[in-house]
Amino acid sequence: MKKHITGFLLLLAQPCVLQAAAQDALELNVEDLLNVEVTSVSKKAQALNDSAAAIFVITHDDIKRIGATSIPEALRMAPGLDVARIDSNKWAVSARGFNARFSNKLLVLIDGRNTYSRMFSGTYWENQDVMMEDVERIEVIRGPGATLWGANAVNGVINIITKHSSKTQGGLLAAGGGTEEQGFGAFRYGATLGEDTTGRVYAKGFKRDQNTNAQGMGAGDDWDKVQGGFRLDSQLSMTDELKFQGDLYHSHLNQVLSQPSVISPYSLVARDKAEAYGGNIMGRWQHTFSTQSDMSLQLFYDYYRRNEEWMSEGRDTFDLDFQHRLGLFDSHELIWGLGYQLTSDRLQGGSIFSMSPAHRKNQLFSAFVQDEIELIDQTLWLTVGNKFEHNDFTGFEGQPTARLMWAPALNHRLWAGVSRAVRTPSRGEANMRLTTAVVPPSSPFFIPVELALQGNRSLRSEDVLAYEVGYRTTMIKSVSLDVTAFYNDYAHLRDASQGTVYFDPTRGVLVQPLPFGNNLKAKTYGVEVSTVWQMLDWWRWDANYSLLKTEVPQTAMAVVGISPQQRMNLRSAVNIRPDLDFDVWFRYVGNNLTATASGNSYIPDYVTMDARLAWRPEPDLEISLVGQNLLTNSHLEYQQENLILPTFIDRGMYGKISWNF
Amino acid sequence: MQNAIKIYLLALMLMSSNASSAAPLALEQYTVLAALTLNFARFTQWPEQAFVNSGNNLQVCLVGDNVLLQSFDSISGKAVGDRVIKIINSDKLRNLNQCHILFLSELPNIVLSQVFLDTRQYPVLTIGEEADFIGSGGMVAMVNTDGKIQLHINLSLVKSSGLTISSSLLRLAKIVGDN
Numbered sequence: 053m054k055k056h057i058t059g060f061l062l063l064l065a066q067p068c069v070l071q072a073a074a075q076d077a078l079e080l081n082v083e084d085l086l087n088v089e090v091t092s093v094s095k096k097a098q099a100l101n102d103s104a105a106a107i108f109v110i111t112h113d114d115i116k117r118i119g120a121t122s123i124p125e126a127l128r129m130a131p132g133l134d135v136a137r138i139d140s141n142k143w144a145v146s147a148r149g150f151n152a153r154f155s156n157k158l159l160v161l162i163d164g165r166n167t168y169s170r171m172f173s174g175t176y177w178e179n180q181d182v183m184m185e186d187v188e189r190i191e192v193i194r195g196p197g198a199t200l201w202g203a204n205a206v207n208g209v210i211n212i213i214t215k216h217s218s219k220t221q222g223g224l225l226a227a228g229g230g231t232e233e234q235g236f237g238a239f240r241y242g243a244t245l246g247e248d249t250t251g252r253v254y255a256k257g258f259k260r261d262q263n264t265n266a267q268g269m270g271a272g273d274d275w276d277k278v279q280g281g282f283r284l285d286s287q288l289s290m291t292d293e294l295k296f297q298g299d300l301y302h303s304h305l306n307q308v309l310s311q312p313s314v315i316s317p318y319s320l321v322a323r324d325k326a327e328a329y330g331g332n333i334m335g336r337w338q339h340t341f342s343t344q345s346d347m348s349l350q351l352f353y354d355y356y357r358r359n360e361e362w363m364s365e366g367r368d369t370f371d372l373d374f375q376h377r378l379g380l381f382d383s384h385e386l387i388w389g390l391g392y393q394l395t396s397d398r399l400q401g402g403s404i405f406s407m408s409p410a411h412r413k414n415q416l417f418s419a420f421v422q423d424e425i426e427l428i429d430q431t432l433w434l435t436v437g438n439k440f441e442h443n444d445f446t447g448f449e450g451q452p453t454a455r456l457m458w459a460p461a462l463n464h465r466l467w468a469g470v471s472r473a474v475r476t477p478s479r480g481e482a483n484m485r486l487t488t489a490v491v492p493p494s495s496p497f498f499i500p501v502e503l504a505l506q507g508n509r510s511l512r513s514e515d516v517l518a519y520e521v522g523y524r525t526t527m528i529k530s531v532s533l534d535v536t537a538f539y540n541d542y543a544h545l546r547d548a549s550q551g552t553v554y555f556d557p558t559r560g561v562l563v564q565p566l567p568f569g570n571n572l573k574a575k576t577y578g579v580e581v582s583t584v585w586q587m588l589d590w591w592r593w594d595a596n597y598s599l600l601k602t603e604v605p606q607t608a609m610a611v612v613g614i615s616p617q618q619r620m621n622l623r624s625a626v627n628i629r630p631d632l633d634f635d636v637w638f639r640y641v642g643n644n645l646t647a648t649a650s651g652n653s654y655i656p657d658y659v660t661m662d663a664r665l666a667w668r669p670e671p672d673l674e675i676s677l678v679g680q681n682l683l684t685n686s687h688l689e690y691q692q693e694n695l696i697l698p699t700f701i702d703r704g705m706y707g708k709i710s711w712n713f
Numbered sequence: 714m715q716n717a718i719k720i721y722l723l724a725l726m727l728m729s730s731n732a733s734s735a736a737p738l739a740l741e742q743y744t745v746l747a748a749l750t751l752n753f754a755r756f757t758q759w760p761e762q763a764f765v766n767s768g769n770n771l772q773v774c775l776v777g778d779n780v781l782l783q784s785f786d787s788i789s790g791k792a793v794g795d796r797v798i799k800i801i802n803s804d805k806l807r808n809l810n811q812c813h814i815l816f817l818s819e820l821p822n823i824v825l826s827q828v829f830l831d832t833r834q835y836p837v838l839t840i841g842e843e844a845d846f847i848g849s850g851g852m853v854a855m856v857n858t859d860g861k862i863q864l865h866i867n868l869s870l871v872k873s874s875g876l877t878i879s880s881s882l883l884r885l886a887k888i889v890g891d892n
Contacts (some may be wrong), residue, residue: 078791081752085752086861088745102779289821290826344806462782589739
């Protein structure tokens with residue numbers, strides 16, 4: 053044991069050597085300084101974020117080194133996020149609790165484009181993809197971000213930022229395949245178009261295998277997708293920058309649906325070849341007035357269509373955003389903005405689902421203002437702000453926040469915040485009718501009973517009062533630590549009540565309506581700790597732990613799911629040689645409870661591991677081998693609320709070659 | 714226990730092998746950039762009126778994260794002739810004309826051009842980290858090229874600001890510029 057400790061101390065002593073080296077460097081002359089080998093590997097272990105919020109950044113390098121092939125898989129690295137794969141092509145992702153397939157308290161932006169669907173106030177993760185190689189970073193902000201980002205950023209914001217096209221010049225070709233990732237390919241080419249304009253185009257495609265159902269057979273959830281897109285960045289003048297980008301995609305989302313039915317056997321299980329396609333186009337103009345002041349104007353249009361056996365949906369979204377930042381009186385930084393969104397949909401139902409009206413247009417107007425005040429020079433900042441919006445469902449909403457940031461020294465940050473945020477009702481919650489289950493005939497009536505969720509046009513917004521405190525430090529030069537504690541007090545959460553039973557003579561069933569209401573109160577609280585340790589120049593550890601307590605009334609258990617109480621991530625990144633990477637990633641996810649149509653479903657906890665080995669025989673050529681979910685044949689992460697049978701996520705292995713030219 | 718020792722030995726082995734294979738001296742990037750900046754302070758001549766409002770200080774302004782600020786702490790208070798270096802955190806890009814040296818880390822091009830508009834009329838030596846920093850209108854770029862720092866200097870721009878950099882420093886740099 054003693055030796056073990058010595059070893060540990062020896063490793064810890066490493067940064068002190070560097071510290072001493074800083075003084076040595078000052079003794080060197082310029083010639084020597086220019087001949088010194090420089091390292092910048094420990095930057096990740098040292099940089100502290102300056103925002104007064106719980107923020108975690110997933111870098112390009114992190115994504116590459118875990119071999120993530122989709123955005124949700126990369127998000128598993130972040131603390132405080134609950135990422136659960138429902139099946140091959142569906143995920144449930146939430147921050148700080150209330151996870152669901154249609155989770156609705158998280159805002160997701162890709163290069164500033166809101167991916168949120170008014171249908172359920174959430175994100176269709178299977179529709180959102182990017183060229184993973186061109187992602188610069190993903191910022192994960194837990195807690196309310198409503199003031200800057202708007203409604204529905206109740207529990208968090210995910211900001212996916214792709215690289216500027218000047219940073220993706222030249223070609224990139226990547227291809228590979230394996231057991232779950234059966235085959236994939238990606239191509240990108242970036243070029244300079246004139247003196248001040250750079251651009252890139254890309255195309256990618258993949259085919260993913262089905263997972264395993266409860267009987268140990270194929271779950272029929274395989275999918276494939278092709279996607280292409282472009283980005284253009286142009287510096288119009290010294291003070292103006294213009295960006296255009298767009299994507300198009302098409303995918304087949306296979307699934308096995310278990311639909312309730314009013315005729316015997318009251319439940320139909322059948323394969324469904326669903327498809328989804330869509331595209332978006334976005335323009336953004338940024339103008340700088342001075343170092344203290346700039347503005348941006350952004351416009352995007354998004355379309356998607358989704359055809360499933362039980363429903364189909366087409367949706368157009370048009371969105372306009374204006375922002376202006378200006379410094380005032382030496383100690384204020386004011387940001388204000390205006391936004392407008394128009395969304396129009398066409399929905400078709402079937403035997404279990406209908407929307408009334410089937411076509412609807414909705415508008416959203418918003419305005420926000422935020423002021424960051426430097427109370428004590430370089431030491432204490434106060435940020436206050438408010439967002440006002442008007443939507444067609446609940447009218448006016450206000451979402452204020454106040455945050456304090458204290459930097460007692462360069463390597464310490466303490467912050468605290470109080471915010472109110474709202475989650476506005478979705479189109480589905482207002483206008484849908486969905487049969488969630490049919491109870492087979494039994495005494496005393498001997499006719500089937502249909503349970504039908506019913507939208508409520510007078511539903512109000514869910515709201516939260518959130519209290520947060522956080523501390524960030526780089527205690528010693530090679531270790532950074534980030535701790536956040538939060539307490540969320542929710543009111544008016546959506547639930548469903550039992551309406552009056554009536555007899556439907558045309559179908560010969562008793563109908564039990566379950567209209568939506570706003571009667572649920574809940575509290576969540578917890579702690580999130582994350583740390584980065586650059587143990588050696590060539591060996592880094594990333595670890596995080598999240599604790600989440602959810603308190604809901606016993607009666608509400610069947611209405612909301614309870615996210616895992618504990619999650620743990622441990623990653624080791626080793627550069628065995630400059631041309632050889634070896635990465636191992638352990639994950640522990642505590643048990644959780646999903647609220648399904650047939651009652652609560654208990655999902656046991658699990659531990660799993662991913663690993664990646666990569667070799668670069670040439671600087672521009674990389675060959676890698678990735679293993680995912682290695683510890684078990686398959687494991688259950690989540691069960692969708694209805695329609696989809698429990699699906700066990702399989703172990704997967706794939707190989708990949710990528711070539712830059 | 715056995716395993717622990719093994720891991721420790723392995724770590725030690727790997728560590729020593731790594732150390733011997735690498736160059737005799739490796740330093741963190743920002744440590745080197747701070748030391749180089751100190752040398753620029755020593756080998757650059759400012760017009761006398763540049764010090765009218767700064768008293769005894771040679772002001773080095775920094776725009777960057779805590780890693781940059783902490784690394785440059787090592788040159789704070791160092792003597793340069795009869796003056797001492799004062800580090801100023803300028804992340805809000807205010808009052809940039811008070812700087813004698815302005816070190817800019819990772820700013821978008823469009824913001825950089827505004828910074829240069831603010832400093833152009835004053836003897837402010839601007840330093841950046843990327844090769845295209847010069848193309849955007851910066852004076853000195855300290856570029857990491859294959860693990861070593863190279864100096865790029867736009868000499869005509871330096872001169873037109875009324876600054877003079879000693880030839881002993883210039884001869885180690887790559888001179889780039891408009892003419």
